[in-house]
Amino acid sequence: MAKLPANILQGARNLLENCAGMRKGQTLLILHEGPDAGIYDGTLAGAIAKAAETAGIRAELEEVPFAPQAADPSPALARRMAAADRTLFLARLGDQIRFRPSMGPINPVVSYALDAEMLGSGFGQAHFGGLLEIKALVNSALATAGRVRVTCPLGTDFSGPGVRFPAAGGDCTITRFPMSVFTPAPASGFAGRVAQAGFLVGTGSHYYEPYAVALEDVLLVEFDGTRIVRFEGSRRDAQTARRHYETVGARFGIDPWFVHSWHAGIHPGCAYRKAAAENVERWETGAFGNPRILHLHTCGDYPPGEISLNVIDPTVEIDGIRLWDQGRLCPERIPGGQRILDRYPCLARIFADPETEVGLGPDGRLTLLRDDQSAR
Structure with a gap:
């Protein structure tokens, strides 16, 4: 992937460091919807993974299907989330379960910056x-x-x-x-x-x-x-x-x-x-x-x-x-x-x-x- 524009890198670092509290050597699990879902831009997950890499954070990407009637993540997915230092949702699933008590111990992050433009704007960069x-x-x-x-x-x-x-x-x-x-x-x-x-x-x-x-x-x-x-x-x-x-x-x-x-x-x-x-x-x-x-x-x-x-x-x-x-x-x-x-x-x-x-x-x-x- 080409070098990230400075504004997008700044927004991603705000997410990773100021919001998620991540540091070098940790693991980030990025759960994202497919590129045709129409909510999140298909390049956003890769851009955030690239920003994580520049900060020494290992990013793992996994596509999660959209389900109109969302339930808690499957036991297998919940174990993956618990094993990562932090989980990031670029998927409606994160929004759907945002009030679920089961997410308290895992405390994932859900992004409402839906594309690189939003991430790199004042929306994503503001501390x-x-x-x-x-x-x-x-x-x-x-x-x-x-x-x-x-x-x-x-x-x-x-x-x-x-x-x-x-x-x-x-x-x-x-x-x-x-x-x-x-x-x-x-x-x-x-x-x-x-x-x-x-x-x-x-x-x-x-x-x-x-x-x-x-x-x-x-x-x-x-x-x-x-x-x-x-x-x-x-x-x-x-x-x-x-x-x-x-x-x-x-x-x-x-x-x-x-x-x-x-x-x-x-x-x-x-x-x-x-x-x-x-x-x-x-x-x-x-x-x-x-x-x-x-x-x-x-x-x-x-x-x-x-x-x-x-x-x-x-x-x-x-x-x-x-x-x-x-x-x-x-x-x-x-x-x-x-x-x-x-x-x-x-x-x-x-x-x-x-x-x-x-x-x-x-x-x-x-x-x-x-x-x-x-x-x-």
Whole structure:
């Protein structure tokens, strides 16, 4: 393989060293999907293996098949993962099992940098440890708040008291790279409405047909604590949503009306430059880390549920302070935020000039219509 470009090498070293904590002489097991799966670029695994080699880390590559209904890795694969110093998923399997308790002792890494461009951009290069500090800062601000309110330009408006994060079991048992979201905030205590445009889509937990259903206009999803209580919007959209929730709930034998939690992107270097409609499964894997997207885990009393509600350009007010301001995360507005940015100039740069492309359609909203369909 030819010498890696400097930006890709830097992103890979951020993954290997700052995130995975690897050092010379160790073994990395890279589990990747086949090149035709359509989610991860086929050259990414080789590029990361090459970067590992330059750091004296031995990389082993193994293709893992995609299964819509993912289970824990087979005993043989689990043994291989346990034998390696660290395992890296370049495969949806890593995302599907990100909340499985069985992964805790192994603690693999799943990459949401889906191709070399993402890995070599500010998304992949921004210091992993700095983003962990941003995540901890946001978690602390939410947990100590008296009041939290979430709004958006389309009509989202829900609020509640300080977030009651669980003492254990509330976050992934797999390490995310890059660190892109804060810990899921339990829905208990929150109430209001979520404005949903474009579509309802799965969460990356299980894959089913249809994985996404189109909405013709803005659908308001009203919830009270952990319960969806009604849909408001066009009659057609309300029927579509009700039917979809009931179908997915029946398929998996789960409570369709359960609202588990919500969280937003914290990584302003995350960019998704294609329309979501071109590949909605890839979009929901790669775009969610941008602060312009906040999503709720619904349909099932477990994280991440089976249906995701996606809010574009959220404003998140914590005791009246706009920590998210119409899709822009402003950590400098709360105590400790500016100090983090001062310690990590790479973070300061991307927070000062955030990426804004998150896969929206030509009208500036999420849609299941491709550009070539919108004029029909």
